[in-house]
Amino acid sequence: MKFLAYLVSGISLGSIYAIIALGYTMVYGIAKMLNFAHGDVIMVGGYVSYLAAMNLGLPSLPAILVAMAVCTVLGITIEALAYRPLRSAPSLAVLITAIGVSYLLQNSALLIWGANPKAYTPVVNGTLQLFDGQLSISYVSILTVVCCIVIMVALTLFTGKTRMGKAMRACSEDKGAAQLMGINVNRTISLTFAIGSALAAIAGALLCSFSPALMPTTGSMPGIKAFTAAVFGGIGSIPGAFLGGILLGVIEALARAYISTQLSNSIVFAVLIIILLVRPAGLLGKHTQEKV
Amino acid sequence: MTSGSLRVLNPPGVWEAKPDAMIKRDPLVPITRTSYIPERDADKTPILECIDLGITFGGLKAVDNFNLAIGRTEIAGLIGPNGAGKTTIFNLLTKVYQPTHGTILLDGKEIANMNTAQVNRAGIARTFQNIRLFHNQTVLDNVLIGLHNEMDYGMGSAILHLPSYWRAEKIARDRAMEYLTLFHLEQHADDLAGSLPYGAQRRLEIARALATNPSLLLLDEPAAGMNPSETAELMENIGKIRDTFHIAILLIEHDMSLVMNICEGIVVLNFGRIIAKGSPDDIRSNPAVIEAYLGRKGGKS
Amino acid sequence: MNLKKRFKEAKSDYFTYAGVILAFIVISVLKANGGLNRSQTGLLVPICCYIVMAVSLNLTVGILGDLSLGHAGFMSVGAFAGVITAMGLYNVIPSAPVRLALAMIVGAFFAAVIGFLIGIPVLRLTGDYLAIVTLAFGEIIKELITCLLVGVDAEGLHIIFNVSGSKTATDLNLLEGGRVIIKGAQGATGTKTIASFTAGFILIMITLVIVQNLIRSRHGRAIMAVRDNRIAAEAVGIPVTRYKMMAFVTSAALAGAAGALFGLNYSNLAATKFDFNTSILVLVFVVLGGLGNIWGSIIATVILYILPEALRSFASYRMLIYAIVLIVVMLTTNNPVLKTYREQLREKFGKNKDKEATGA
Numbered sequence: 001m002k003f004l005a006y007l008v009s010g011i012s013l014g015s016i017y018a019i020i021a022l023g024y025t026m027v028y029g030i031a032k033m034l035n036f037a038h039g040d041v042i043m044v045g046g047y048v049s050y051l052a053a054m055n056l057g058l059p060s061l062p063a064i065l066v067a068m069a070v071c072t073v074l075g076i077t078i079e080a081l082a083y084r085p086l087r088s089a090p091s092l093a094v095l096i097t098a099i100g101v102s103y104l105l106q107n108s109a110l111l112i113w114g115a116n117p118k119a120y121t122p123v124v125n126g127t128l129q130l131f132d133g134q135l136s137i138s139y140v141s142i143l144t145v146v147c148c149i150v151i152m153v154a155l156t157l158f159t160g161k162t163r164m165g166k167a168m169r170a171c172s173e174d175k176g177a178a179q180l181m182g183i184n185v186n187r188t189i190s191l192t193f194a195i196g197s198a199l200a201a202i203a204g205a206l207l208c209s210f211s212p213a214l215m216p217t218t219g220s221m222p223g224i225k226a227f228t229a230a231v232f233g234g235i236g237s238i239p240g241a242f243l244g245g246i247l248l249g250v251i252e253a254l255a256r257a258y259i260s261t262q263l264s265n266s267i268v269f270a271v272l273i274i275i276l277l278v279r280p281a282g283l284l285g286k287h288t289q290e291k292v
Numbered sequence: 293m294t295s296g297s298l299r300v301l302n303p304p305g306v307w308e309a310k311p312d313a314m315i316k317r318d319p320l321v322p323i324t325r326t327s328y329i330p331e332r333d334a335d336k337t338p339i340l341e342c343i344d345l346g347i348t349f350g351g352l353k354a355v356d357n358f359n360l361a362i363g364r365t366e367i368a369g370l371i372g373p374n375g376a377g378k379t380t381i382f383n384l385l386t387k388v389y390q391p392t393h394g395t396i397l398l399d400g401k402e403i404a405n406m407n408t409a410q411v412n413r414a415g416i417a418r419t420f421q422n423i424r425l426f427h428n429q430t431v432l433d434n435v436l437i438g439l440h441n442e443m444d445y446g447m448g449s450a451i452l453h454l455p456s457y458w459r460a461e462k463i464a465r466d467r468a469m470e471y472l473t474l475f476h477l478e479q480h481a482d483d484l485a486g487s488l489p490y491g492a493q494r495r496l497e498i499a500r501a502l503a504t505n506p507s508l509l510l511l512d513e514p515a516a517g518m519n520p521s522e523t524a525e526l527m528e529n530i531g532k533i534r535d536t537f538h539i540a541i542l543l544i545e546h547d548m549s550l551v552m553n554i555c556e557g558i559v560v561l562n563f564g565r566i567i568a569k570g571s572p573d574d575i576r577s578n579p580a581v582i583e584a585y586l587g588r589k590g591g592k593s
Numbered sequence: 594m595n596l597k598k599r600f601k602e603a604k605s606d607y608f609t610y611a612g613v614i615l616a617f618i619v620i621s622v623l624k625a626n627g628g629l630n631r632s633q634t635g636l637l638v639p640i641c642c643y644i645v646m647a648v649s650l651n652l653t654v655g656i657l658g659d660l661s662l663g664h665a666g667f668m669s670v671g672a673f674a675g676v677i678t679a680m681g682l683y684n685v686i687p688s689a690p691v692r693l694a695l696a697m698i699v700g701a702f703f704a705a706v707i708g709f710l711i712g713i714p715v716l717r718l719t720g721d722y723l724a725i726v727t728l729a730f731g732e733i734i735k736e737l738i739t740c741l742l743v744g745v746d747a748e749g750l751h752i753i754f755n756v757s758g759s760k761t762a763t764d765l766n767l768l769e770g771g772r773v774i775i776k777g778a779q780g781a782t783g784t785k786t787i788a789s790f791t792a793g794f795i796l797i798m799i800t801l802v803i804v805q806n807l808i809r810s811r812h813g814r815a816i817m818a819v820r821d822n823r824i825a826a827e828a829v830g831i832p833v834t835r836y837k838m839m840a841f842v843t844s845a846a847l848a849g850a851a852g853a854l855f856g857l858n859y860s861n862l863a864a865t866k867f868d869f870n871t872s873i874l875v876l877v878f879v880v881l882g883g884l885g886n887i888w889g890s891i892i893a894t895v896i897l898y899i900l901p902e903a904l905r906s907f908a909s910y911r912m913l914i915y916a917i918v919l920i921v922v923m924l925t926t927n928n929p930v931l932k933t934y935r936e937q938l939r940e941k942f943g944k945n946k947d948k949e950a951t952g953a
Contacts (some may be wrong), residue, residue: 034721082920089927092660096880097923099873103916111909224728231725260756266736269729276722277714292388292824386828412830424825426818437818441830443811447839450810451803457810504829
């Protein structure tokens with residue numbers, strides 16, 4: 001029963017990673033950049049939903065919607081101001097810029113909201129008791145898992161069926177060719193950042209519901225882990241990000257419970273390394289060989 | 293090979309001495325049931341033998357039942373329509389791809405367990421269809437990289453700049469300049485390789501390949517993108533390379549006049565299989581070749 | 594080879610040596626005459642360490658062309674190996690410079706060994722996958738060191754690997770007079786600080802000789818060939834894996850030596866100091882200094898390391914300013930419009946000069 005409890009907490013933690021990873025994998029797929037600022041957008045999402053609930057007295061759902069709106073605007077702005085001018089620049093230059101944006105967001109948050117952790121009120125309260133109270137699952141966990149599945153399905157349908165989604169796939173494959181086909185590449189990339197950032201806002205609210213201490217650095221480790229999850233599942237692949245996120249969460253929870261709390265991140269990263277050695281493009285990624 | 297025993301090049305004078313010399317061509321003689329090499333090489337082990345070579349990509353036989361022998365000083369041609377599998381053969385010979393079946397003998401020795409770098413050290417050098425130079429390095433450095441295995445100083449003398457470093461570097465630089473001179477690139481020695489015009493880049497790639505001291509040189513469409521006068525010069529150069537370095541050359545080319553003028557043995561590939569083999573005259577009159585290039589009579593024209 | 598030509602080619606190398614020596618002399622004179630205050634003096638050793646970090650990372654990122662996000666991991670290995678060595682030998686070797694030199698050698702050695710072990714899986718990958726795996730290794734090293742308990746007494750070294758997190762320094766069972774060197778999450782405590790600016794200068798010079806001479810050798814050319822075109826490099830007979838490993842391990846060893854010096858500069862040092870952010874910090878030095886540009890790495894390190902300190906009067910705004918500087922520098926140096934504008938300016942300037950020359 002204990003194992004089941006760890007498993008459940010792993011799956012719900014993994015769902016948060018998966019939500020972030022879904023946004024990350026879309027942004028990576030299209031912009032081909034390690035967006036280190038993604039984790040900090042999560043943090044901003046957390047703060048905005050926190051403030052909307054505290055200061056404006058909004059209920060959880062509208063508060064999250066406000067956070068999503070703010071993060072969407074933030075994501076589009078970051079892309080337009082910092083990344084778009086560097087579209088033809090070497091990837092390292094973009095990486096350093098992303099790091100700069102990450103520092104900028106963290107330190108702005110530090111100035112505006114201070115270093116003291118804020119006690120975040122979970123979006124929903126209460127727990128579900130199963131097996132005569134032997135297994136308790138918080139409603140937040142259930143909400144997270146449901147959210148994650150809904151988002152995954154929605155994104156799959158969006159990229160597979162809609163015009164905009166197809167444009168996105170075309171851009172991620174070959175921007176030049178997509179442009180020649182009449183696709184507005186800049187708008188498509190903006191939209192991708194918008195979706196990724198909105199997902200980051202949802203993830204921010206859910207993440208803070210799990211571990212209620214909200215700080216300017218709250219987003220960085222989950223951001224890195226989510227990227228790991230995306231790589232794990234095969235970057236650019238939506239089901240891959242979902243699978244990678246869940247697996248990462250489960251491995252982390254079980255490692256923490258059964259092996260070592262201190263080494264839980266190491267175990268997660270070690271599994272990533274092993275997976276990449278066996279399958280260099282991740283679990284569900286496509287391996288491409290350079291043509292000679 | 294040690295730095296002291298570097299092969300001495302023939303002086304460039306020899307190269308220039310006979311600008312109009314005809315490229316020497318001998319009649320072919322059979323060495324096995326399916327392979328021919330020029331008469332003058334017949335008493336020596338062929339430099340390359342492929343026996344039933346093949347590779348399969350996801351069920352598709354990209355190359356199948358490929359048999360070929362090349363004499364030690366032969367200039368051989370590999371031709372065929374686009375997508376016939378010509379570059380795949382080069383990739384198999386240089387171990388960029390691992391053959392699914394068959395044997396490759398280089399100078400009579402199996403190369404099955406070698407990787408690309410080891411195959412080069414064993415004696416196969418190549419150029420690429422889409423030129424692969426070290427673009428951000430100088431022309432001289434490109435050739436020096438080709439001479440990498442001709443130098444023998446270790447990391448210690450490299451870091452401490454011991455006398456062995458200076459000695460080997462000096463010999464290598466002189467050698468590199470000789471190669472550049474052969475290909476009229478000496479005045480560009482300090483330019484970045486990427487800044488050279490197209491024809492010069494092709495020449496540099498050949499110079500770099502030769503610097504690795506091969507016994508078999510593979511040229512992948514050396515005349516692609518060249519104008520007629522550049523092609524004529526290239527043709528002459530290929531003959532000179534063979535005569536100066538006494539090596540075998542296998543080239544893939546779409547320019548038929550080049551192939552027919554300088555190759556001794558020609559292999560025609562279509563859909564991964566050999567459809568004809570022989571001297572330029574044999575190939576010219578072979579109905580299967582004409583069909584492969586021009587299509588079946590009465591078919592789509 | 595023509596010596597003059599060779600000198601011309603390597604001019605930037607000699608310029609770099611001269612610059613470093615000059616800086617060392619000027620700073621030493623200033624220091625001797627009381628021209629530097631305490632906080633400025635305190636920056637000297639860390640700057641030396643970070644210069645070595647940046648130059649060595651440049652070998653991996655700029656020369657080999659593989660993005661490493663875990664360079665701080667090697668620094669960490671070097672730091673703790675160095676601290677253990679120096680403190681372990683505290684009663685055996687009385688001379689501090691000798692202990693420091695030994696510590697740096699041991700630090701470099703352990704970092705090289707770890708670099709080799711990590712290199713086996715890492716160097717099979719490319720691009721962002723390689724980057725994320727180096728990041729992962731950096732974090733793993735950090736967490737593993739957090740689990741370390743090390744002490745020394747008359748019997749020798751006592752090492753406990755504290756996986757469960759339940760053990761403390763008393764579990765080391767040290768004899769009377771023994772001392773604890775590394776206390777788990779607290780890291781190295783009570784270290785005798787023996788690092789010196791002179792040692793930092795010597796380490797920089799050694800690093801420069803190794804990296805610059807390597808670049809100008811057949812090995813360096815092979816490494817750059819692998820970076821520029823892996824397939825072509827293989828085709829001219831270069832053993833790609835061996836050269837990737839050579840660059841990676843050399844880079845790790847130098848980072849280890851820098852780590853040892855860094856570790857012996859502080860009496861308390863936690864493993865979390867060498868986290869992902871430190872790797873990023875060094876990467877920023879390398880990229881802003883210019884990939885493959887050794888002198889650039891040195892200058893960028895000095896400026897960017899001093900910048901936040903110089904901005905101390907702005908207190909909480911300093912990291913914000915740092916972030917903005919970073920973004921603006923990246924945008925202006927890589928903006929295609931500005932790039933063409935700069936080139937036009939240069940052309941115009943060059944033309945004017947030509948005209949002047951012909952006019953005169």
